[in-house]
Amino acid sequence: MQLYQTKNYEEMSKKAAGIISAQVILKPDSVLGLATGSTPLGIYENLIDGYKNGDIDFTQVKTVNLDEYKGLGSENKQSYRHFMNSNLFDHVNINKENTNVPNGLEENIEFECDRYDNVLNDLAGVDLQLLGIGNNGHIGFNEPADSFTKGTHYEALAQSTIDANSRLFEECEVMPTSAYTMGIKTIMDAKTVLLVANGKGKAKAIKEALTGPITPKVPASILQMHKNLIVVADEEALSELNNNK
Ligand code: GLP
Secondary structure (H helix, E strand, C coil): CEEEEECCHHHHHHHHHHHHHHHHHHCCCCEEEECCCCCCHHHHHHHHHHHHCCCCCCCCCEEEECEEECCCCCCCCCCHHHHHHHHCHHHCCCCHHHEECCCCCCCCHHHHHHHHHHHHHHHCCCCEEEECCCCCCCECCECCCCCCCCCCEEEECCHHHHHHHHHHCCCCCCCCCEEEECCHHHHHHCCEEEEEECCHHHHHHHHHHHHCCCCCCCHHHHHHHCCCEEEEEECCCCHHHHHHC
């Protein structure tokens, strides 16, 4: 594991964006696994700046997102497809046909999970998977469970995730309670995993993920077994880890 501690969110975002840029510069047709949530927003801003400055070219890049709320389509501004379009894809020279997010509107669970796994198979491997972490240690929408998941699947969200993510929904909006998500095995198959975290709220999850027992009760703990894990986190997110030294 390579661990980069940054002073704050801005530095975390710059550092992580630099790593993604380097991946694309070294391999212009990279397959990037992308994440949503508030944590990667600064990274995407930096990538957009990199594109505008002429440092990064997305024309050959392909992307595959971790997850999508079940029941939300691209026209819904809370959907992860909408998030990706408005926070990254609409601002860089990526071909939208090369971007993939599970289809939250597909009612047939088996069909959608097979379809997304086929998309992943056709891409022949994710070069770099960006990951945030949930307060309960989830990655993608893989919630604490009795076993590690494999491929794309339907997931009922944990109450702690509903509590955490409902802050992003307006009062009049109904937050979905389930999602489609890439499985843990698919995430682990990525050549490089880039885990990012900021703020005190993530300190316990980061400590458990990086130093605790490897258990599906803390899905991110499996990342300890990844051969090429890069962690970029700010001082607050690493505070419990540092206290432990
Ligand atoms: C959601 C996403 C995760 C993300 C997590 C943390 O649950 N499915 O991929 O890592 O939120 O979000 P935030 O970065 O807003 O804390």
